[in-house]
Amino acid sequence: MIEINQLTFGYTKRNILYDALDLQLKEGNIYGLLGENGAGKSTLLMLIAGLKKPLSGSINVGGHEADHGSAEFLREVFFIPEEMTFPNITVSDYISVLSPFYPKFNHQHFIEMITEFGLSEDQKMNNMSYGQKKKVIISIGLASNTRLLLMDEPTNGLDIPSKSQFRKLVAKYMSDDRVFLISTHQVRDLESLIDPIVIVDNGKVVFNETLETISEKLLFTTAEKVEASDVIYVENGVAEDKVVAMNHSGEPSRINLELLFNAVLTEKTKMNQALPTQQIKY
Ligand SMILES: Nc1ncnc2c1ncn2[C@@H]1O[C@H](COP(=O)(O)OP(=O)(O)OP(=O)(O)O)[C@@H](O)[C@H]1O
DSSP, rough: OEEEEEEEEETTTEEEEEEEEEEEEEEEEEEEEEEOOOOHHHHHHHHHSSOOOOEEEEETTTTTEGGGGHHHHTEEEEEOOOOOOOOOBBBBHHHHHHGGGGGGGGGHHHHHHOOOOOOOOBBBGEEEEEEEHHHHHHHHHTTTTOOOOEETTTTTTTOOHHHHHHHHHHHHHHOOOOOEEEEOOOOOHHHHOOOOOOEEEEEEEEEOOOOOHHHHHEEEEEGGSSSSEEEEEEEOOOOEEEEEOOOSSSSOOOOOOOHHHHHHHOOOHHHHHHTTTOOOOO
16 A cells, blocks of 8 residues: 655765665554664655655555645645644644544544543643643544554653553554554554564665564574574573574564564574565665
8 A cells, every 4th residue: 555666865865864765564554663763764754744755766655656745645644743833722723724634534533532631622732741732643643544644753752641542542543444654762662553563774674574473483582491593683681681583383472572673683684584584675
């Protein structure tokens, strides 16, 4: 549904951030977009949202090119940025202005969500805290029913109970015809929600795999529980050494996303061997 082909982009032509990047995202999935600081996660979300123009290559969302800005494209894409500015009006007035752009916007779902987050439509947007504004924009994004919902670090600024409400609402409003792409450093906030996992590094997608495959092919355990020859990546801990190892049994293993992320970026060749279906491109 989202096809990125040979995408090349840099903020300047001399400093290329993405070089011939390919990525496909399919409906019914909540993709987790991971990468180190400066890897280009926010930029990729902005490119897919049509807010930046590629130097070359294409980004196609449901048959519409992202950088053409057609009405058909815009009504199917909602982008929740990390930083937001709002007019000094009530939530209700803001919805009146915004919702006509999203024909499938569900007002009842929106009210349910902000109520769950402890907010009301009568509150002025500018009198809200950062976390409260975030809750409003997340609720708008989910209620918009766009086929593509892009979220940049959505759990930043949310308190602990709100993070679990966020997970619950995202799972509730995901559907077979929607794609959610969520960039995050807070992998623990999104554990058991994001699947597949996409990792960007050095201008490429270096990992794009489902949790099912990861847990079948890899073991996330401690050093003493596996043969040394099966170890792919070791992280020295205070009490014990955590490892990513080959999973020969095929029995699903509980995934540690932080360990996976570090293993992908540190042990490229071994990770490639362990996940042969995975095309890690360098
Ligand atoms: N407006 C801009 N002009 C020039 N360079 C930029 C601009 N915005 C971002 N960059 C650069 O592009 C690169 C990617 O930035 P981006 O914000 O997309 O990364 P990120 O993966 O989202 O980072 P973080 O995890 O720190 O939020 C960085 O090297 C950054 O310095």
